[in-house]
Structures are given as C-alpha cells and as structure tokens.
Amino acid sequence: MKSGLSDLMTIGIPAILFGMLALGMMVHRELGPFVGLTPEGKWLLTVALGMGILAFVLKLGVAQLLVQSPENTIDRLTHTDFLHQARADSDKGDFLNPAPNRPRQYVWATLPTTAPEPADNPGTLAKIALGKHLFNEKQLSGDASLSCASCHDLYEKAGSDARRTAIGIANQVGARNVPTIWNAAFQSVLFWDGRVPSLEAQAKGPILNPIEMGMSTPAEAERRLNADPTYRARFALAFGEGQAITFERIVQAIAAYERTLITADTPYDRYVRGESTALNQAQLRGMALFEAVGCVLCHRGPNFSDASLLDGETPLRFFPANPTPYDEKYKLLTESGERGVWRVPSLRNVALTGPWLHNGSVDKLDEVVRIMASAQLGRSTQLMTWLNKDSALDKVDRSPLSDRDIHDIVAFLESLSSDGLRKKMAPTTP
Numbered sequence: 001m002k003s004g005l006s007d008l009m010t011i012g013i014p015a016i017l018f019g020m021l022a023l024g025m026m027v028h029r030e031l032g033p034f035v036g037l038t039p040e041g042k043w044l045l046t047v048a049l050g051m052g053i054l055a056f057v058l059k060l061g062v063a064q065l066l067v068q069s070p071e072n073t074i075d076r077l078t079h080t081d082f083l084h085q086a087r088a089d090s091d092k093g094d095f096l097n098p099a100p101n102r103p104r105q106y107v108w109a110t111l112p113t114t115a116p117e118p119a120d121n122p123g124t125l126a127k128i129a130l131g132k133h134l135f136n137e138k139q140l141s142g143d144a145s146l147s148c149a150s151c152h153d154l155y156e157k158a159g160s161d162a163r164r165t166a167i168g169i170a171n172q173v174g175a176r177n178v179p180t181i182w183n184a185a186f187q188s189v190l191f192w193d194g195r196v197p198s199l200e201a202q203a204k205g206p207i208l209n210p211i212e213m214g215m216s217t218p219a220e221a222e223r224r225l226n227a228d229p230t231y232r233a234r235f236a237l238a239f240g241e242g243q244a245i246t247f248e249r250i251v252q253a254i255a256a257y258e259r260t261l262i263t264a265d266t267p268y269d270r271y272v273r274g275e276s277t278a279l280n281q282a283q284l285r286g287m288a289l290f291e292a293v294g295c296v297l298c299h300r301g302p303n304f305s306d307a308s309l310l311d312g313e314t315p316l317r318f319f320p321a322n323p324t325p326y327d328e329k330y331k332l333l334t335e336s337g338e339r340g341v342w343r344v345p346s347l348r349n350v351a352l353t354g355p356w357l358h359n360g361s362v363d364k365l366d367e368v369v370r371i372m373a374s375a376q377l378g379r380s381t382q383l384m385t386w387l388n389k390d391s392a393l394d395k396v397d398r399s400p401l402s403d404r405d406i407h408d409i410v411a412f413l414e415s416l417s418s419d420g421l422r423k424k425m426a427p428t429t430p
C-alpha cells in the first residue's frame, strides 16, 4: 500500500521533471527556431504542452489513490448499503454464482442441528453411545497408546490437536495438519484431498494407518474388543443380540457418533436467525467482504464449504490457484512443485483450529486470509506497480485487500466459532 505511493514518488517525480526538461529543450532548440517563435511564444508553448503532462500525472495520482483506499469508499456506507451494493455487483456477472441452478443472490444460511445419515447406518442412541466409547478407545491403536480423541481433542482443541502436523504412535510425525471433526458430518468428501466419501470409510483409515494408530489388521481390532465383555454388551445393544463385533460395525458406530458433533451455536448463526446484535460492526463488514470479494465462491453454504452434503457442487479446487511468493514461503506446492487439488475446508470454528492449511504451515489467521485473497482470488498485484523484480512491468490486476479488510474478515471468521467450544477453550487461548 505505502510502497505503491512511494514507487509513484521515486520513479514518477524524476520522470516528470525529466519529461518537462526534455520538452523545454525541444521547444527552445528545435521547434522554436524552426517556426520562428518569439521567446514569449516559446514559453507559452512549453507551458501548454507541459499542462498535458501534468494532467496525465494528476490522473495517475487520482487512480492510484482510488485503488489504494477502497475502504474510504466503503466507509461512507452502512453495512446494509454495502451488502446491497455487493449483491447488485454480483448480479452483473456469474462470478459469485457460477452454477445455473443456484439463486443469483447469495443466501446466508444457518447450520441444521442434525446431519444427513446414510440409510444403512441410522444413528440410534445405543450406537451413538458405543461410537463415543470407541472414539476414546486406545485399544484401537497398535500399541494401545492413541485413540481418535488423542488427535481430535474435541473440547480442549476444538476437535484438532493444535499441532502443525499429526503425531502418531511411536511419535511418528505425519505430513498433514489435523482437521477438526466438528461438523465433518456435513462434508461430502473427507480428508484434505477429499479422497474418501463417507465418515464410515474415513474411520478405517487412521486405525490401520501405520503412522497414525498403527493397528495391524481389522481382525486384530475385532479380537481386542471381543475380549472385553462390556464391548460385547454395547455392540449387542447397538446392533442387536447375537451380532458379531466386526470392523465394519466399529466404524459404523464411530461415524454415527461423529454425526452428532455439530456446532450451530455461533454468533453468526444467531445473527442469521435474527439476533441483529450478535455480530459487531467489524464482523458485519467482514461478512459483507467475505461475500463481495468472492470467498463464498468456494466457502459457501451453511458449513462454509462447497464440499457439502447440503448443497455442495464443486468440492475440490486448485490451491494455490495463482502463483504468489507464499508458495515458497509456506511450501504450498506439492512435492513435485505443482499446485495441488484440495477439498474446500469448512470454516466453522476455524479461528480455534490453528495452525492452518493442509501442511499446518501458517500460524496466523490473518496471514491465511491474505494467502487466500491473493492465491485464490488474485488480490495481490497492485494496479500500478511499475517494476517487479525482473524489471518488467507488472500485470494490471486487482488490488490487495487492505489491512482493515483483512482484520474485518478475520473478525467475521471468529464469529463462526461455537459459543460452547470457545468457553471450553478460553483458559488456553491467548
């Protein structure tokens, strides 16, 4: 922002002075004698031509100021004005609503308090209770040291582990950040790369993964639970008398439990339900920006993800979509140096689940928003950056978001945190 103006000063002003000098010399040495101008005539002509240069410079200056302070334009509008304006703008193109069967106006929605469930695994109370036990069961790991809850700490860590990447049995370090499992029940595909289609299919992964829970075989998991009479009784209650303890039923019970992990108790949901004071000014402005700059292109719908069972259409996206210096800084590209294809994550409780991104490389939420704005929305290159490091003119592009914009979007993201979880975490969060 500041650098844009000083670029204008350091390169622009000498260029103008040089231009005026050249003009003066041209009029006095070449043009003047050729057409026989008097000394006064020479001055007049110099000034007349000089005005052209000045007018051009003035235009550049005004354009630069407009580009640099979008917040000044926004300031004078109330939140509702701004939202109306943003919605009217989005109506002009299909940018925000690329799918033809979607309403053109973006609709803010609250999260349902029950999640969709597959027909072959209804969540009965007995099954959900069994699933909760299994979720906390360390016997499901090879050396009986880890349960699902070890990495997905539901209350202290909002369903994640507050680490950069996961730590499995025997302290093995994983490659990926642990996503929260709160509201995972609404996602149409799971894992950072969206490689599994259901919670049932997902739960098999970590139990057998050698660097996570490291269970040798499904049969070994079944054998261990079978040896425990309380589990035999719980399985009988959940699946019927005489039904065997199978690996399939273990993951069914865990999935049924996970479908109850829903946080619709956020300031955002209260606001959408009509409690107009639930969000403060910064959050309201952040909410409008979240829509206006295009975050809703991917983080859309009640679970803030297009990978949604509710109305998701394009679950996977390139990330980073545009090359930026962040690629290098946070190692965002795949091992082969390409942009990856990732599932659009939900942003519910995102303020509580740092560090962020698939590799857990970013510690600050405002930095994640900056990365998103530039890598996913092209809000990075200044309209008038004169020279980049390769001494070429930069391409004309959309301006980066201002610090205030970023601050307000972060404030809005904070309003997606569950009231209940926030209270539980309050003592440990700074």
Ligand code: HEC
Residues within 6 Å of the ligand: 135, 146, 147, 148, 149, 150, 151, 152, 166, 167, 168, 169, 174, 176, 177, 178, 179, 180, 181, 184, 187, 189, 190, 191, 192, 193, 199, 202, 203, 206, 207, 211, 212, 213, 254, 258
């Ligand atoms: C060693 C740590 C660890 C343990 C133990 C663990 N997980 Fe995970 N979990 C992860 C990591 C890391 C990911 C992301 C992996 C990826 O995307 O490739 C993940 C992803 C998930 C997801 C997907 C969430 C989403 O939004 O995509 C669910 C659901 C989940 N785990 C449930 C479980 C269950 C159920 C168990 C126990 C059976 C379990 N996890 C055990 C580390 C762990």
Ligand code: HEC
Residues within 6 Å of the ligand: 192, 290, 293, 294, 295, 296, 297, 298, 299, 317, 318, 319, 321, 342, 343, 344, 345, 347, 350, 353, 355, 356, 357, 358, 359, 368, 369, 372, 373, 376, 377, 409
């Ligand atoms: C083109 C699609 C797209 C757009 C537009 C987009 N995002 Fe994202 N967002 C993603 C994807 C994909 C990821 C997962 C990145 C990864 O795998 O590390 C993500 C990740 C995130 C995360 C980190 C989630 C976590 O748990 O680590 C946040 C926060 C976020 N986005 C916020 C935003 C905001 C705010 C905007 C608007 C300024 C935005 N996104 C625009 C696709 C998008």
